[in-house]
Amino acid sequence: MSALSPDRAAVRHEPLLAVDTVTVGYGGRHGAPVLTEAILAVRSAEIVGIIGETGSGKTTLARAVTGLVPVRSGRIVFDGTEISALRGRERRAFRRSGRLQFAFQDPLRALDPELTVAESVGEALAIAGTADKAEREARVADALHAVGLPEGLLDRYPGRLSGGQRQRVLLARSLVTRPALLICDEPVSALDAANRGHVLRLLADLRDTTATSVLVISHDLPSLAGVADRVAVLHRGRVVEEGPVRQVLEDPQDPYTARLVAAAPRLRREQLLTASPTPAS
Numbered sequence: 001m002s003a004l005s006p007d008r009a010a011v012r013h014e015p016l017l018a019v020d021t022v023t024v025g026y027g028g029r030h031g032a033p034v035l036t037e038a039i040l041a042v043r044s045a046e047i048v049g050i051i052g053e054t055g056s057g058k059t060t061l062a063r064a065v066t067g068l069v070p071v072r073s074g075r076i077v078f079d080g081t082e083i084s085a086l087r088g089r090e091r092r093a094f095r096r097s098g099r100l101q102f103a104f105q106d107p108l109r110a111l112d113p114e115l116t117v118a119e120s121v122g123e124a125l126a127i128a129g130t131a132d133k134a135e136r137e138a139r140v141a142d143a144l145h146a147v148g149l150p151e152g153l154l155d156r157y158p159g160r161l162s163g164g165q166r167q168r169v170l171l172a173r174s175l176v177t178r179p180a181l182l183i184c185d186e187p188v189s190a191l192d193a194a195n196r197g198h199v200l201r202l203l204a205d206l207r208d209t210t211a212t213s214v215l216v217i218s219h220d221l222p223s224l225a226g227v228a229d230r231v232a233v234l235h236r237g238r239v240v241e242e243g244p245v246r247q248v249l250e251d252p253q254d255p256y257t258a259r260l261v262a263a264a265p266r267l268r269r270e271q272l273l274t275a276s277p278t279p280a281s
């Protein structure tokens with residue numbers, strides 16, 4: 001597929017997630033659409049980045065995939081199920097399964113201040129129906145280990161964690177249900193350079209060791225360049241370009257993408273990927 005003009009071929013090969021000509025708007029059927037006929041495919045063990053300026057519709061796309069806003073037209077298929085058509089009990093069951101997880105934009109507000117790290121991370125498992133307490137504790141410990149957080153933080157409340165630690169707790173909470181697809185909305189925007197490198201590397205490790213697919217939303221092109229296999233460029237609610245990250249960065253076909261690339265700091269993919277992890281405590 002060419003980088004320009006994302007086409008329906010991308011969704012014919014039954015990827016893990018297929019967003020097929022999806023239009024979304026707020027304020028009822030007469031409000032202007034903020035996402036127009038969006039097409040996107042995420043395959044197994046692939047990191048796909050969504051890039052676009054503020055207000056371009058990135059979060060709306062993620063919210064549509066997670067069922068938080070209804071689609072006006074088009075369909076969203078996840079692992080063979082048309083999730084945009086699920087209603088009521090079926091939709092609740094799908095959500096509870098934790099197969100598709102969404103880590104929100106703001107790590108401070110997304111964590112309940114009244115829950116310890118252990119309670120926060122364990123909550124997702126309890127919701128997913130993992131009743132056995134010992135199993136829950138083991139899975140919580142595994143998830144914390146996976147994101148590089150020491151077990152000593154299990155009993156801490158979010159108010160006593162750094163921004164980087166909170167972001168990792170959020171990731172641990174999303175990972176604990178072993179999702180097939182993880183959607184991260186601006187996972188590194190609140191972090192300093194060292195923590196940013198660590199979180200991006202975590203996402204890459206997750207893909208490589210557990211074949212988890214990740215959809216990463218960011219307005220920061222260098223961050224995406226360091227971790228994504230493919231990127232989709234959103235401009236005014238439309239996917240204007242989509243393709244392998246190197247191709248899109250080195251040979252942008254859409255004028256808007258070309259402007260984004262030209263404006264990005266000259267950070268090289270290799271530099272980001274070799275950023276060494278920093279201790280979390």
Ligand SMILES: Nc1ncnc2c1ncn2[C@@H]1O[C@H](COP(=O)(O)OP(=O)(O)OP(=O)(O)O)[C@@H](O)[C@H]1O
Nearest residue numbers: 026027034052053054055056057058059060061219
């Ligand atoms: N709940 C809502 N009700 C009405 N309009 C909304 C709502 N949420 C978002 N919008 C509008 O939809 C458009 C897309 O917003 P969205 O949050 O998806 O953009 P974004 O690309 O994620 O932006 P940012 O990078 O600033 O997070 C914007 O014009 C925004 O004002």
